[in-house]
Amino acid sequence: MMDPEYDPNAENPYECFMCGTAIEARNNPDSCPNCGGEMRNRLIPVE
Numbered sequence: 430m431m432d433p434e435y436d437p438n439a440e441n442p443y444e445c446f447m448c449g450t451a452i453e454a455r456n457n458p459d460s461c462p463n464c465g466g467e468m469r470n471r472l473i474p475v476e
């Protein structure tokens with residue numbers, strides 16, 4: 430089942446867990462360009 434809000438070919442907003450830096454990336458960034466912390470996709474809600 431496809432999630433219409435998730436398009437892997439589009440640029441998605443990512444946010445750093447550590448410092449809150451927000452970037453847009455086509456692929457899941459490995460780490461924050463600012464602090465090296467873990468990034469999360471803001472389109473995917475966290476519990």
Ligand SMILES: [Zn+2]
Nearest residue numbers: 445448461464
């Ligand atoms: Zn960061």
